[in-house]
Amino acid sequence: MSFLAPLFFWLGVGAAAGVVALHFIVTHQPRSEVFPTARFVPQSPVQAVSNTTRPTDLLLLLLRVLAVLCIAIGLAKPVFTSGRAPLARIIIADISSGSNAADVRDSARKYFQKGDILIALDSRPAFVAQPDSLPLQGRSPGDPNLSAGLIAAIRSAAALRERADSISLVLVSPLSSRSWDAATDTIRSLWPGAVRIVPVAPRVDTGAPTRSPLKVDWTADDPLRYSVDLANKAAQFPSVQLVRSGNYVDSPAAELVHWPRTERPRFARAIPERLFTALVVDDMVVVAPFRTTWEFPADSLHGATVVARWSDGTPAAVQRVTPGECIRSVNIPVPARGDLVIRPEFVGAVRRILMGCSAAHSGGLLADSLTARLKGGSAAAPRNAFQPRVSQQSPYTPWLLLAAALLLIAEMFARRNLRVPSQEQRETTRAAA
């Protein structure tokens, strides 16, 4: 038998000990003597506390102690379990589009045992009954949300604490750098044990060779073409369509970069002209004056990813991925004068912006330092590290509280019966006198 709230049990044991102690410390009025002229004695309260070494009224004491223990055990929510396994696992399977689903399923099947918890991690976590239920297709193109997966694991650990002494967290994932966000490190620290990382191979995009080269609707005086040419020499762009002239129109292209010269970028709105002095794209920083009359409002960022930011943190380019297409909207004015278009940092920034969604999905692997922080120590989390679910109820609690109520009623009758003979005894003594 174990308790869901053992604190109440120990409090009850302490209270029962107090009841026993108080039973031997009797506060009463001392024995009084008949004195007909007692009315002339000044009035003052009098009580005496005495310790009795010889226990009396044991039935009363027994009823009181049992009542207190019943209340305590009832509030402690006793549960009878058939025994705990030494170890249970929570498996987080990364089924995002960047992972190889078959490998993930095989690895999850290898570690999964009956009673374990399996969490399919995509842009949001989902509980799966068994590894064979992990989806192989139809996955969302979003990044895996490792933070959400860790939170789901921590919450579900409360259910396993009654079934196992230790709880191990297994992460089956290619560990894409896109899965790590600003909250991941903090959330990881909430898991009290180590995370066993089972790396799987990232998904290989077999359709890449069939892609067509970069499609751009250049004009002759577009300064960005020099930057694109320089960037294209350093790396081959995937199949991306760059829109530079005219307003955005629906394009059949799966991956599209909307980077108009003067018109409104998609998702952006007009604002008074603002001056920014620096542009940040990943690890590339471009210091130059940028004057723009557009900005991405806050509601446009819902469900989108910021690709580039201005020096004050406001987004300069965003990416929105929907099933079937990926759109990058870029609000970076390219000046026709100056050497900005040929500066290496700007060329690098252009290259990152034009890499497209698929390249971003595959991204890079998680840095070794982050992987080490994610892994933590080597021991599994102990079961006591997780609070039991508050909503979990014990079927014995109502009966124990009912028993306590009955015991208290019996105690009341026992106390009353103990008083009556004493009065009769006094009357008998008086009559005998």
Next chain:
Amino acid sequence: MARASQPSPLENSFAELLDAVRGIRWLANVRLRSGNPGAHVSRLRGASAEFMEYRPYRQGDFPGRIDWKLFARSDRAYIRLSNDHAVLPTIFVLDASASMAFPERTHAKWKQAASAAVGLASVARNGGDPVGLVLPGEEGGVQLRPGTRLSVLQEMIRAVADRVPAGSAPLAAAVSGISRSAGRIVIISDFLGDTDDLVAAAARCALSGCEVHALHIVAAEELSPSGSFQLVRDPEDKSIRRPLSEGTLDQYLEGFARWRDEVARDLANAGVHYTMSVAGEEPAAHLVRRIASPRTLAPS
């Protein structure tokens, strides 16, 4: 109900008391109005052998009362006057409340009160006065009608011997109820019950020409309790439970003395003959003599 023939120790003590008070006379303190011939001087002038004075004959006097011998010597008509004597019905109102059963071990207050009642009744009965007894009780009590029969003392002795002081029956109602039939009322009590009502009832009796005696019974333990700590309770009022110790003893003694003085003063002002007796310190015969015939006692 048949009574056991074996006398109780209290009854045995009464026998000694009756012997000790034999010969004591208890004369009325006032002249009686009228009544059956008895030992007490009446306000009426009669034709008894006890000559008191002559009075000139007035028209309307019975001619048979003229002293003819004196008329022959002095040629004047005089009426020979003499004192008339009457009996004085005496009723004892004996307090049998719980406070009289003190001390609990000896019941000295009750014994003193009962002995005083029996002793005084014996003295009154020996003087030819009818004697009666009222024992108020919460369940009716006991009342013996005044009489001069030979068995009246024995009935009184049985009544007080069978009684165990208990309860808190009021005395004032009993006193008011017997005020018309009694010429003398003797209230024997510790006056810890309905004191104010009792004093008022006694005052009404005294005003109506009744001779009222108040015998205040006090226990020695009440006058000088031990200084050791004890929680004391009033036997007639359960709510009174107070600690008596060295710290509160002086206040108790002062309050008790002040109350006794007030009771004595109120009774004296009401025309009641007040006597206080300490139970266990004064023999009952001495107490009887002090009340009935104080001039026969040697000055102390």
